[in-house]
Amino acid sequence: MCAQTFGFIGTGNMGGAVARAVRKHLDGERLLLANRTASKAEALAQELGCRTADNETVAETANFIFLGVKPQMMAALLAELGPVLARRTNRFILVTMAAGLTIARIQELSGGNYPVIRIMPNTPAAIGEGMVLYTCSEGVSPDEEQVFLEAMSGAGRLSALSESLMDAGSAVAGCGPAFVDLFIEALADGGVACGLPRAQALEFAAQMTAGAAKLVLSSGQHPGALKDAVCSPGGTTIQGVRALEAAGLRSAVIEAVLASYEKNFDLK
Ligand SMILES: NC(=O)C1=CN([C@@H]2O[C@H](COP(=O)(O)OP(=O)(O)OC[C@H]3O[C@@H](n4cnc5c(N)ncnc54)[C@H](OP(=O)(O)O)[C@@H]3O)[C@@H](O)[C@H]2O)C=CC1
Ligand SMILES: O=C(O)[C@@H]1CCC=N1
Numbered sequence: 001m002c003a004q005t006f007g008f009i010g011t012g013n014m015g016g017a018v019a020r021a022v023r024k025h026l027d028g029e030r031l032l033l034a035n036r037t038a039s040k041a042e043a044l045a046q047e048l049g050c051r052t053a054d055n056e057t058v059a060e061t062a063n064f065i066f067l068g069v070k071p072q073m074m075a076a077l078l079a080e081l082g083p084v085l086a087r088r089t090n091r092f093i094l095v096t097m098a099a100g101l102t103i104a105r106i107q108e109l110s111g112g113n114y115p116v117i118r119i120m121p122n123t124p125a126a127i128g129e130g131m132v133l134y135t136c137s138e139g140v141s142p143d144e145e146q147v148f149l150e151a152m153s154g155a156g157r158l159s160a161l162s163e164s165l166m167d168a169g170s171a172v173a174g175c176g177p178a179f180v181d182l183f184i185e186a187l188a189d190g191g192v193a194c195g196l197p198r199a200q201a202l203e204f205a206a207q208m209t210a211g212a213a214k215l216v217l218s219s220g221q222h223p224g225a226l227k228d229a230v231c232s233p234g235g236t237t238i239q240g241v242r243a244l245e246a247a248g249l250r251s252a253v254i255e256a257v258l259a260s261y262e263k264n265f266d267l268k
Contacts, residue, residue, distance in 0.1 A: 002151055008058070014068060018066060022155075029050070030050075056084050065095065067098065071099055071100050093114070097120065100170075100266070100267030119133065122174050124156060124177060132155050133174075134158060134160060170260070
């Protein structure tokens with residue numbers, strides 16, 4: 001078990017998901033949770049068997065300080081934490097998960113050239129099936145990166161990514177669960193339209209989506225080839241593919257990723 005303390009400020013959807021993942025490889029004593037609405041942190045602390053604290057205590061004591069607030073709230077939070085961080089004499093690393101905000105911006109807002117790890121997680125991290133992109137600032141040592149990666153390994157796949165590509169990666173891996181959830185919901189609606197009970201339609205749609213994704217990853221085959229393997233000549237699937245192409249599915253998905261990517265620039 002890791003001897004470092006991990007603190008979370010902001011335990012909402014994403015901060016909470018990452019805290020759940022980190023707890024798998026971290027003793028409860030080493031995990032501190034703070035949230036504006038304290039009851040949210042308290043409920044999660046009860047679930048995870050760890051402690052709550054206020055923002056100041058987390059900023060004073062944690063070795064890895066996860067900033068789990070919305071990008072629009074980051075300036076106010078770091079203005080509050082800045083004096084506390086400036087008083088610290090021991091080593092700490094800020095971990096930001098905020099969409100759009102660069103490492104340089106986090107350093108500027110925090111008032112110090114502190115080491116920062118910028119991550120882009122996603123909600124499946126809560127169950128160990130996440131895709132977590134990360135980039136380390138100068139000043140994060142290889143040993144510290146290793147400690148961080150071990151603690152985060154319960155989140156799913158971790159992939160180092162140049163900061164210049166973080167917004168693009170975010171549009172695919174960070175926002176993507178929402179796009180896939182829409183697709184699963186629509187698949188289930190289609191099943192209901194064909195007469196399936198709702199619960200079964202949803203189960204079939206979700207398990208199929210998980211299985212298809214795992215097949216892409218494990219087979220190494222191009223998704224186009226896997227699609228071809230499903231489409232029997234003169235069969236049923238190709239008629240569905242025809243309908244999706246007529247409705248512009250692929251273009252719609254590409255536009256969705258671009259729209260999410262572009263929004264990052266409003267948040268900087
Ligand atoms: N949701 C997602 O899928 C992803 C989100 N992110 C990033 O994660 C970050 C959080 O997003 P998300 O979890 O969705 O948002 P949420 O609104 O679910 O969570 C934000 C949390 O921060 C708390 N908070 C706000 N201000 C403060 C403060 N000053 N001190 C302590 N706690 C505070 C809020 O408390 P309260 O309970 O009072 O509202 C809330 O619980 C964002 O920066 C986002 O860009 C990154 C990848 C994916
Ligand atoms: O919608 C958002 O802003 C966050 C960032 C990536 C996923 N969700």
